[in-house]
Amino acid sequence: MEESAGQNSHYFLDSLLIDKLISALRGLGYSVIGPVVREDTIVYDEIESASQLPVGVKDKQGPGYYRLEKRGDEAFFGFVVGPFSWKKFLYPPRVKLLTVAKNGEVSIHNVDEGKKMAFLGVRACELAAISIFDRVMLGGPYVDPVYSAMRRNIFIIAVNCTEPGENCFCLSTGTGPEVSSGYDISLTEVVSDDAHYFVAKVGSSRGKSLLEHIGARGATSEEISEAAVRMERSHTLFRKKLDTDGLKDLLYKNLESPVYEEIAEKCLACANCTLVCPTCFCTTVEEVTGLSGDAAERWRRWDSCFNIDFSYIHGGPIRSSILSRYRQWFTHKFATWVDQFGVMGCVGCGRCITWCPVGIDVTEVAAKIRQREVEVSAT
């Protein structure tokens, strides 16, 4: 039975309508950014049609391991997250902030209205990460003008994860696998032997008008329940867990945990975990002049607490050992972030586990610290 599509209701989309959705957004002046296969990996890039999506592809992930596999079906979103998050678009790796001419004239860059971008395929963990970014960059007394500009014209089509990956633990961090807010449209993909469709949920009025515009019909109660069944099942498929119970206090009490020494033996301090993390926002600022000395430019680029110069202050770096750098990052993500921003800095996407060249797993590190604490208090 077909439902009438009222406010907060569900719509039915097939693969052709996904294509129409992309065209319609492009027609509205949006660059549509979605998942594509590049260099045997799924990354986000500009797309023009649904045929560019990673159809029938799955990502197999492990600590320090990522490979694509064929699924054996035609799913459009049958994978989880790749190495790059939406941070790349909202908070670009390199941004020119200002130019000072020799005569003292200052021009400020990249603070005007950002370009219109539609993100297709934003996962629940990634939406949570964007909301953390909003809090950090826009929420306090000091608003980041570059992020603010980039964030202004974003249309979000989220996708619920029906099959969490090997390194996903958003169920533990309370950030997934289904999206709860902050989207214009959310999709749940239904793939079976005889059907392939998407149940779209409206998240904003412009999301609703877009669905109406492309001629999507209301989803039937059967279709809605098929989608719901898949999401219920998704909850049972998580293999990775993080015990967040009292985690902040646990970490504060165990700053000298021997576990950090073990990790420091293995950690390369290469910064990969922070650079792939969808919530890590640290940057450095470089002043650049050319040979002619006509002007000086100020650039901001991604930096990491794993780089020694990151903690360089008068007299030298305050975190010269790898141990201190790992502990800084880990305790920030899972403890001090909570005091600073009211939520944990981790959204359970598992990128830091997958893209660590030596496969260090934050959930294992947390579990070990807890286990050692228990051991210590037992003796």
Add this chain to the structure above:
Amino acid sequence: MARRPRIAVYKFASCDGCQLSILDLEDELLTITENFEIAYFLEASRAVVKGPYDIGLVEGSITTPHEAELIKEIRKNCKVLITIGACATAGGIQALRNWGRSAEFMKYVYPKPEYIEILDKSTPVSDHVPVDFELRGCPINKYQLLEVMSAYLAGRAPNIPNQSVCNECKLKGNVCIMVAKGIPCLGPVTHAGCGAICPAYGRGCYGCYGPRESPNSRPLMKRFIELGKPQEEAVMAFRLFNAWAPGFREVKAED
């Protein structure tokens, strides 16, 4: 206009590649000469302006007793001494002989080895004299050299990050080939500067820029073994242009 700072370019044991990188700054050479006086640069011109010099750029490692004396003279003659490239900064590919017996090699290479007078080891310039700045790379990145020269003119510190190549890969948008393809890569322990060229083309980093700050090479070597490299090869990955640099030098086979 104030006197242009005088630059001298010196060569020791090396392949000349870093000096060529200077000449390769084709579009910028005129601006360079407007701002600096190229006073001594035999690779470019036999015209020599007598020192002392404001900046000495040194290519090459110290491998003979003669060179060990010469670099001291050069140091005295240059206000600022900058080493350019892996040879001058780490001892170069020729430092591989530091693990062997030079006298033995010479018997096979030279008909009259008794004419050859060399030091026991090929060493970086900083083992012999104080160095003000070390620019890495085999060869150097010409734009990094330009940055050092621009910084000198502006009286500021050069923007030459000492972090890992991974930073460059991620900023550039390269996918990690070690994780996604299982290709051993020295990127995590290697000094940035090249712009992550090799990983962008699906090859592991060769470590041309030498060890970054705090290189934790041992677990990376072990990871290479896990990825299927025989132990000997995993160690040999660190034995290239920067083999003698602390951080790579200590990597050895383990039980």
